[in-house]
Every structure is written in C-alpha cells, then in structure tokens.
Amino acid sequence: MTASITARALQKVFIDEGRGEVRAVDGVDFECRPGEIFGLLGANGAGKTTTLRMLSTILQPTAGTATVMGHDIVTQPELVRRHLGFYSASTALYPRLTARETIEFFARVNGYPADRIAARVGALVERFGIGAYAKARVDKLSSGMKQKVSIARTVAHDPPVLIFDEPTVGLDVINALDMQQVIAEFRAEGKAIVFSTHIMSEAERLCDRIAIINGGRILACDTLAALREATGHRYLEDIFVHFVRPEQAMPATGGRA
Amino acid sequence: MRDILTLYRHELRMAFRERSIVVGSILMPLVLYPTILWLTFTGITFVQGQTEGQVARIVVHNAAAVHPALSNALRVSDKFQVVTEPDARRAADLVRAGAADLFILFAPAAGTASALPGNFTATLTFDASKERSAAARDRVAAAIDKFREDWLEREARARGVPTAGWNAFTLADRDVSTGRQVGARILSLMLPLFFVIMVAIGCFYPAIDTTAGERERGTWETMLTLSVPRTRVVLAKYLSVATLGCLAGLINLAAMLVTIRPILAPLAARAGETLEFVVSPWSVPVVLVGAVLLAGFAAAGMMIFAVFARTFKEGQAMITPFYMLLFIPVFFMQDPEVTLTTKRALLPVMNVALMIREAIVGRLPWLQIALTVLSSVALIALCIRAAAFILRFEDVIIGSYSGSFGQFVSRRILGRTPKRGAAEGA
Numbered sequence: 089m090t091a092s093i094t095a096r097a098l099q100k101v102f103i104d105e106g107r108g109e110v111r112a113v114d115g116v117d118f119e120c121r122p123g124e125i126f127g128l129l130g131a132n133g134a135g136k137t138t139t140l141r142m143l144s145t146i147l148q149p150t151a152g153t154a155t156v157m158g159h160d161i162v163t164q165p166e167l168v169r170r171h172l173g174f175y176s177a178s179t180a181l182y183p184r185l186t187a188r189e190t191i192e193f194f195a196r197v198n199g200y201p202a203d204r205i206a207a208r209v210g211a212l213v214e215r216f217g218i219g220a221y222a223k224a225r226v227d228k229l230s231s232g233m234k235q236k237v238s239i240a241r242t243v244a245h246d247p248p249v250l251i252f253d254e255p256t257v258g259l260d261v262i263n264a265l266d267m268q269q270v271i272a273e274f275r276a277e278g279k280a281i282v283f284s285t286h287i288m289s290e291a292e293r294l295c296d297r298i299a300i301i302n303g304g305r306i307l308a309c310d311t312l313a314a315l316r317e318a319t320g321h322r323y324l325e326d327i328f329v330h331f332v333r334p335e336q337a338m339p340a341t342g343g344r345a
Numbered sequence: 346m347r348d349i350l351t352l353y354r355h356e357l358r359m360a361f362r363e364r365s366i367v368v369g370s371i372l373m374p375l376v377l378y379p380t381i382l383w384l385t386f387t388g389i390t391f392v393q394g395q396t397e398g399q400v401a402r403i404v405v406h407n408a409a410a411v412h413p414a415l416s417n418a419l420r421v422s423d424k425f426q427v428v429t430e431p432d433a434r435r436a437a438d439l440v441r442a443g444a445a446d447l448f449i450l451f452a453p454a455a456g457t458a459s460a461l462p463g464n465f466t467a468t469l470t471f472d473a474s475k476e477r478s479a480a481a482r483d484r485v486a487a488a489i490d491k492f493r494e495d496w497l498e499r500e501a502r503a504r505g506v507p508t509a510g511w512n513a514f515t516l517a518d519r520d521v522s523t524g525r526q527v528g529a530r531i532l533s534l535m536l537p538l539f540f541v542i543m544v545a546i547g548c549f550y551p552a553i554d555t556t557a558g559e560r561e562r563g564t565w566e567t568m569l570t571l572s573v574p575r576t577r578v579v580l581a582k583y584l585s586v587a588t589l590g591c592l593a594g595l596i597n598l599a600a601m602l603v604t605i606r607p608i609l610a611p612l613a614a615r616a617g618e619t620l621e622f623v624v625s626p627w628s629v630p631v632v633l634v635g636a637v638l639l640a641g642f643a644a645a646g647m648m649i650f651a652v653f654a655r656t657f658k659e660g661q662a663m664i665t666p667f668y669m670l671l672f673i674p675v676f677f678m679q680d681p682e683v684t685l686t687t688k689r690a691l692l693p694v695m696n697v698a699l700m701i702r703e704a705i706v707g708r709l710p711w712l713q714i715a716l717t718v719l720s721s722v723a724l725i726a727l728c729i730r731a732a733a734f735i736l737r738f739e740d741v742i743i744g745s746y747s748g749s750f751g752q753f754v755s756r757r758i759l760g761r762t763p764k765r766g767a768a769e770g771a
Contacts, residue, residue, distance in 0.1 A: 180563030
C-alpha cells in the first residue's frame, strides 16, 4: 500500500542568538499508510512538534524531504495542506464565529466542493453532537464543546491525512478518552494519522506503530509487539526509557504481553 | 506601610520589565511626543511665515481723502501691492474672483465726524471665505489702527485734551463671500483633519487584532494550516483592515456633514451670518478615492509594525509611533491657504487630505489629484512589498520572532550584531 506520508532525512535547525545552532529535528525518516495510526512518542523538546509542523508546512525543513499524498511539503505546500487536517493544542478556534460557521469556514477555505459544504457541515454537526450549540459563538462554549468543534474543523474538508499533535494535553480523562475514540474512528475510515504524545498509555492504546524520538532523532520505530520483542520489556514506559536513557533502564523481563 | 512599599516596589519592577510599558510610558513621552510636537510647531510656524510673507494685493480708491502719510504707508510698504482698477464694481469683482485680496474705498467723514480735520471712513471689501483676503483685511485694518493711535495721541497732546470720544477714521467691513463659501471653508478646515484621524483609528485596532490578536488568541497557527497561499491570507487581512479604516473615515465624514449644520448654524446666526454647508457633487468620488488611498496606506504601514507583535499590548506599542506620525502632515494644514500643489501631491497623507479639502471647496486640480493618486498607490505598493519581504522570514510568520520592527531592520537588513544578552526568537 502506498504511504500517505513519507519523511526522508528530515532536518530542522534553528539559529538561536543565545544558544547558537539548535538541531530540533535531525534526520527523521518514517512513513504512514492509510488506515494506520503512527505514533511519535517523545519527551518535551524531543522534536515531535517541529516534525509535525514541518509535515503540515508551518515550518520549512532545513534539509531532507517529505511528502503528503505525494505532494512535496516545500514545493507544494498548499496541496499538502489541502490533503491534511492539523490538530494541536496551539491551533485554537476563532472565538467570534459560531460552531457551525467555524466548520463551514474551514470546509470552504480548504477547498471542499461548494455544493456539498452544507451537507458536510450538517453531517459533522450530527456526528460530533454539536447541534445544540451550533449557533453559539465559540468563546461561549465549554472546553469539551470546543474540543468537538475543533476536531470537526480539522476534518471539515475530509482530508485523507490527519496530524494530531498532543491532542489530549489539558483535557480531563473523559474528554481525553473521547478524543482517543474519535481518532480510532478516523483510522477505521482509512485515514492516515500521525499522532504525537508523551503519554505512554495513549500510544499503547492507539498506535499501530510507534516511533520513539529523542534529541530530534528517531531511536526506534516499530509495532508495540516488535518493540517489546526487541527490548524485552512489557510496558511502553520501560521500552521508552530503554531507548532514551539506557543507563536508567530496568532489566528486561521478557517482552510478551 | 512596609507591605504597601514592598508591593509598590514589586509593581514598579514588574512594570519596568514590561517592554510595552517602558515604551509607552517612558520612551514615547521622552522622545516621540516632544519630537512630534517640535515637528508640528516647526511646520505651523513655517506655514504661518509663508502666509505673513505673502504680499496683500489691494485696490485703493480715493486715496486723496486720507492723510498722505497713511496713503504713502500703504503704497510703499513691501507688504502691499497696489492693483489698479478704477471702477469700484470691478474692484469688488476682483476680490470675489481672488485676483485682488482687498478693495479699500476711502471717503471723507460725513456729519459730526467731519468736524475732525482730515477724518475719513474706509470701507474694506474682502472675501471671508479666503484666508489670504481675510489676512489682507486684518493687515490693512491694523495699519489704519496704528496710524489712528499715533495721530490721535499727537493731536490730543498738541491740543491738551484727552483722546476719548474722538470718532476718527472709522472702518466698515464689506464681506463679499456667500454663506455657502464660508461654510465650505469651515468644512474644508475641519473635515480633512477628522477624516485622517478617523481613518487612522479605523485601521488601528483591526491591524492589531488581525495580527497580534490572532497570536494572542492562538488562532495564528490555525490560520497557517489553511490550504491557501500565505500571501493571500496576508492580503485578505490587509484588505479587511483597509476596508474598516476606509469605512470609519467615510462614516465619520457623513456624520459630520449631517451634524455640522445644526451645531454651527445657531452660532453663525448669532454672529449675524447665514452659513450653508453644501459640498460639491464632484467631491464625492474624490473623497471616496481619498478614503481608499489613505486607508490603504495606513493599513499597510500599521500591519508592517503589527506583524512583529505577539500580544495585543505589544501591537499597540509597536503601531502607536506610526499612528502618531500619520497626524503630523495634517497639523500643517491648519492654514487654509495651504493648497494642493505639485510638490505637496507627493507628501503622504497630506496629499490625500489636501485633495479632499480641495474637493470640498469645489476646486479640482486634476494634475495634482492624479499625482496624489499615483504617489499614494506607489507608496502602498512599496509598503505591501516590504510586508511581503518581512513575512518571508519563517520566525516572523510563525510568530516566534521576539524583536520589533526596528530590531528586525537593524539585524536582518542592516546586518548589525545585537548586544550580548539581547534575545531574538529562534
């Protein structure tokens, strides 16, 4: 199956006047296929967000290449964004629009066929249970409601690729579980999903393959079962420490779940 | 008391570590406002000097009726230029047409006033709707007053009597302007000033809201994920700011036109004048074009500064100097005699304000208007190009650049190295 996302030797270097050259991402390679959730697991500052920002064309890579649905992130950024839905804690909603207006705006501006927008908005309002507050301004909504509107706006143009950058940060347990369920549903619909998190249980529950990233490099990338097999650890937390801090790693206990 | 002092120090320390407070409360009052004030007064003084330096063109009839000393004073003074027109009606027409500034008709005093030897009356025909004519009237009246004072004092001293009660050298004013002309003059003085202020205010908050406001609300990154080219996103933002500025200026203009009559007419009636506030139909398209040009420039300029701001507060601090600068050219226009010349058509903001003023009084100097439009469009294009250049820098577009416009120019364009410890966004 053709990969929806490919990243090859992706690199991002920032020039910081205080710290000098900072390699936030240093040669990242991976692929994500339709119907797959690919997890980027790393601590804060590991390079997850920078990688995802490059894939979503918010940032340009210093070196390396990446494609989304065959479109190059440097030379075809608009086409990349058209095929992509990007969700993160830092992509807030427009507070002065209503929930319905928000979904409609994102569908329209991201190139969803104009004659099908009304039906698409209606379907998303129905799917995410937004109907009761569809006409309310976003700034009047609770954080749980905002989260639903935010997911709806991410998929408003029905993109085949979705990027979720730490989507459960700041959410309570119930809302975090709802989020995980929605992401799993998108996988079932055949979307290729890149999902970054530093919460091990989320990665364990959701991801088909997991890349452990640290210092801008991918240290390991495989299915959870294969990672268990390779490290001899059962829990993802131990597997993570095994790669990131080998000196602190627990003795292997046999990786079979 | 100690608690208050501790808290007071804490508040001050926090305030002095906030750049926008330091800029707004310390640096701007210290440097910017005095500079603006100095520039304004320099400009006003310059304009006044030009007006005072103007030669008043006067038509004098029956000069033989007055004291030779006064007649000579008017003739030989370099402040007056005597225009010859023997016919009184035509002389008044010259004043109406602006070919002469003042028509003075001297006549020997009649009745009891003639008891005073050499006494005369002077009828001053002028056009109150023209600053130059009104200034000529004031200048001649002042010259006659001075002559009267000296003469009376001399005569009274010679006769050993007080000057009180002497009805000498009376002046009569004859204003040839119509209420409509005076109304147009008042409008031309007030409307362009308020227009520029309102367009600037109309652009100010939207320019901050669409840049720094978006960053503060966290929607800037959302906007960056839209599948349209970033240049279009920025252009749409610019057009929305310019539209709001344009709208603010036009709404204010309309409101002023509607309300100025009920406000000023009673005052004018008390002064014995009937004012009409009617603008030429030709002024409507000119004002519309002016609104578009002015808002286009103000929006572009403000957005260049605002794009560096990460919070609303920073945005206000960064735009305010530019916002204040917009008003400087308008202060120079307090003299109604400042008209739209070819040179002034190249001065930003002032050219548009003058173009609107000319249209309000019914003058349409097409060459200067064309120059105003061309130079304004060129300036707007330059600003947009500058904004496009700035937004090519990734850290500026994503909002991680922590410097100001000045720091950006210094470091990224002029290549100066920042002082140690001065951070700039990665």
